[in-house]
Amino acid sequence: MMHQKNFAAEASQGDPDAYLRLEGVSKTYGDFEAVRSLDLAIGKGELVALLGPSGCGKTTTLRMIAGLVPTSGGRITVGETDLTAVPPHGRDMGLVFQSYALFPHMTVARNVAFGLEMRSIPRGEIDRRVKEALAMVQLDKLAERRPRELSGGQQQRVALARALVVKPSILLLDEPLSNLDAKLRDEMRTQIRDIQQQVGITTVFVTHDQVEALSMCDRIVVMRNGRVEQIGTPVDVYERPATPFVASFVGRTIRLSGTANGDGAIDIGGDVIRSAAGLAPGPAEIMVRPHRIEVDWTGQAKTKDDVNRLSGVLCRITFVGDVIQYHVGIGDAEVIAEASTTGNQQLPAAGTPVTLSWRVEDTMAFGSGQ
Ligand SMILES: Nc1ncnc2c1ncn2[C@@H]1O[C@H](COP(=O)(O)OP(=O)(O)OP(=O)(O)O)[C@@H](O)[C@H]1O
Ligand SMILES: [Mg+2]
Structure with a gap:
């Protein structure tokens, strides 16, 4: 089971469960x-993603936690210990980067043993721990190979074993899966999550891939321009995004502009859309996830209290295998609604008037300036 831990949705400075604190x-x-x-306050054993577009400060944050980049201000603590000025080797953290930087001339086992050898640990214990770490990432049979004799995913797992073998108190991962193909990435996501849970290690995972963050992590820190936009569970940031940026970054959305009239309704080209957000009168935007929208062209869509409706004209249809995308013109805007394909569907022609409908609770609404 994923997300079985129920960490407080918002990290607060007073959070007594916090282990790693920025x-x-x-x-x-x-x-x-x-x-x-x-x-940022991260609980012991928690897996937290730093998610955001390129250049938003994810790697810089991770490297400050690791001590590889000095901070310009603020404090980093683990438990009761202030680490802000402690050099990297004094921080007890394991790191895995995007480029796994294995030693090419050393075997898998030697690569993994390296950190332990640096710590002058007795040979017998090194051998035992290397074996254990390689078993954990399911590479015990490849211990004598060299990195060039391994696939990308296998090299990635060596890097993970190398970080875990020293039993760090915190694991820091910077886009560790971005060099892998889609299928392998999926497998590695599950593996990393399983190992993380098994070891119970507090982990910060940097990614710009929202699926990775949503599917692997207890909580997500959405970053933009060096700032936190929102911190929350995957369900929080997906279902209750704090800003339009979060809404569009963590999932696909349609986006329409209109005018809030002050009592929960937003006028979009004459159609009135309701939402739970109490917006002040003025310019507003609504966003909806494409797969939550129903498209009707039979003129028989039911009117219900808890459903929003919007009239438009079908511009075109795109068949994408699992789903069909309906491109619908709403005034000057074009939005894409999505439905699963079911085989033998009778599809409407371009130019057909359509009604889009979705539940009021699926309406994300934002005032101007958000
Ligand atoms: N040594 C440096 N000198 C000057 N600017 C830097 C330095 N390192 C990073 N930056 C800038 O700081 C910002 C944040 O960089 P960072 O590497 O943290 O981004 P990121 O979120 O990890 O992005 P990506 O997803 O592309 O890896 C970027 O605009 C980058 O250009
Ligand atoms: Mg980066």
Whole structure:
């Protein structure tokens, strides 16, 4: 089972369960602010994703946690210990980067043993722990191979074993799966999550892939321009995004502009859309997940209290295998609604008037300035 842990939805500074804590952590390069006063409290054993577009400060944040990049301000603590000024080797953290940087001339086993050898651990214990770590990532049979004799996923798992074998208190992963093909990435996601749960290790996972963050993590920190946009469980950030940016970054959406009239309704080209958001009168936007929208062209769509309806004209249909996409013109805008394919469907022609409908509770609404 994923997400069985019920961590508080919002990390707060007073969270007594917090293990790894960032308080007002920032990083400036000249007058550029790469990370701006970041607050984050991560519970012991929690797997938290830093999710955001390229350049938003994910790697910088991770490297500050690791001690590889000095902070420009703020505090990083683990338990009661202030690590802000502690060098990387004093922090007890395991790291896995996008490029796994294995030693090419060493066997898999030697690669994994390296960190333990550096710590002058007795040979017998090293052998035992390397074996254990390789078994965990299911590479025990390949211990004597060299990195070039391994696939990308296998090399990735060596890197993971190498990080885990020293039993760090915190595991830091920076886009560890981005070099893998889609299928292998899926498998590795499950494996990393399983191992993380098995070991119970507190983990920060950097990714710009929302599926990865949603499917693997207890909580997600959505970042933008060096700032936190939202912290929450996968369900939180997907179902209750705090901003339009979060809504569009963690899932696909249709997006329409209109005018909020002050009592929960938003006028979109004459159709009135309701939402649970209490918006002040003025410019507003609504967003809906494409697969939550029903498209009707029979003129028989039922009117229900808890359903929003919008009239449009079908522009075109795209068949995408599992789903059919309906491109629908709403005034000057075009939105894409999506439905599963069922075989022998009678599809309407371009130019057909259609009605889009979706539940009021599936309507994400935002005022201007969000
Ligand atoms: N040494 C540096 N000197 C100046 N600017 C830097 C330095 N390192 C990073 N930056 C800038 O800081 C910002 C954040 O970089 P960072 O590597 O943290 O982004 P990221 O979120 O990891 O992006 P990506 O998804 O592309 O890896 C970027 O705009 C980057 O150009
Ligand atoms: Mg990065």
